[in-house]
């Protein structure tokens with residue numbers, strides 16, 4: 001199984017990206033997982049842009065989705081919503097339809113009240129609009145994890161939840 005694991009953060013040094021790296025490290029060899037943290041570099045989507053040459057970073061992103069069996073999106077919450085970079089990425093794949101019927105596991109990884117629930121709701125609305133196959137949802141809380149600027153350790157209880165959710169992507 002090949003999974004594309006997209007970080008929804010706009011930050012270069014992102015705890016959401018670190019969490020995806022930690023998941024990749026702990027998954028067994030049956031699962032090939034690519035952590036993708038480039039949506040922060042996407043140009044702003046404008047409908048007219050679809051008539052021009054599609055930027056290389058966007059066609060690469062679309063190809064990566066097409067070449068994956070399933071997707072994980074792990075995102076922080078910004079101003080009670082998903083980060084603009086994540087919404088922008090979803091707009092770039094709206095008319096091209098790469099998420100159509102794709103198995104997707106949305107994860108929020110946030111530090112404070114209301115613990116990502118607005119971002120999750122918003123992400124679910126957009127994924128439904130894209131006709132994605134949402135296998136489950138996983139709101140995770142940073143306070144439950146051991147973190148430092150370089151690494152995140154996944155506690156056993158959270159690992160069980162993540163493992164079970166990832167199994168649904170198969």
Ligand SMILES: Cc1cc2nc3c(=O)[nH]c(=O)nc-3n(C[C@H](O)[C@H](O)[C@H](O)COP(=O)(O)O)c2cc1C
Nearest residue numbers: 009011014015016076077078079080110112115116
């Ligand atoms: C512009 C901005 C708005 C934010 N708004 C929220 C919010 O509404 N709710 C929340 O739980 N955290 C909010 N945060 C905190 C982020 O969720 C938190 O910093 C998160 O850990 C960032 O993830 P990252 O390390 O992957 O970038 C906000 C952060 C930024 C930069």
